[in-house]
Amino acid sequence: MxxxxxxxxxxxxxxxxxxxxxxxxxxxxxxxxxxxxxxxxxSSDAEALTTALSSSDVILDAIFGFSFKGPVRPPFDEALPSLTNSKLPIVSVDIPSGWDVEAGKIETLGLEPDVLVSLTAPKEGVKLFKGRHFLGGRFVPKIFADKYQLNLPEYPSFAQIVEFTTVDGSHRL
Incomplete structure (x- = not known):
């Protein structure tokens, strides 16, 4: 990335x-x-991170990956609050860091991103995600989407990303 x-x-x-x-x-x-x-x-020196964040526009969160199972351990237990406290917008890839891939946000340390970009298909643990949610890539053959009842949104034309929304504008999975 x-x-x-x-x-x-x-x-x-x-x-x-x-x-x-x-x-x-x-x-x-x-x-x-x-x-x-x-x-x-x-390092555990938060100063370097704070300096980098002060000159940043956005945080792209891809720390743990989609297979994360808690609890959040050191040094991540110190890093995640630093990212949250920065007040920068956060975009998470696949699942917000600190969230369990199946159970969702079960720890207070988990990030609360503004935007989530799920790859392939949304993970079970993001059902209660409240921000803007996008699906990136056309990686799932229709036969598998049907077999596992994934209910993936239609991609317009040749687009590679689509936002999850309903008719009333709310988010859905």
Whole structure:
């Protein structure tokens, strides 16, 4: 995601409270370094994060991923409140960080994003999400959507993203 933002002319800053040790995380870090995308050093020093947030327009939340099961552990238990306290708009990918993928927001530490972009299909845990909710990508073949009764919205024309709304303008899943 940060590399795509960089390719589209944005200047992202990456904050990983605890960098992953798997090869995929190391490759992402290398890609970002090669593109000149700044990565804040992991530490409990909130000053670097506060400084980065003060020069930011939005927070793109993709900390845990769609398989998260609580509880939120250190150092994330300190990072999430810092993001919330920044007062910047938050856009979460797939499920807000700190939310259980099946049960939803069960901890007070979970982020309350303004916007949620679900990939493939909405996760069970976002049923009570109150902000704007979009579905990104046409990744589910119709046969699977029908088989699992996913009730996915229709994409207009060749669009790759669609907002979940009802006739009265309220959100739906």
């Amino acid at each position: 940060p590399t795509l933002l960089g390719m589209f002319g944005y200047t992202p800053t990456i904050y990983m409270p605890k960098p992953g040790s798997k090869d995929i995380y190391k490759r992402l870090k290398t890609q970002c370094d090669n593109m000149g995308i700044k990565t804040l050093p992991p």
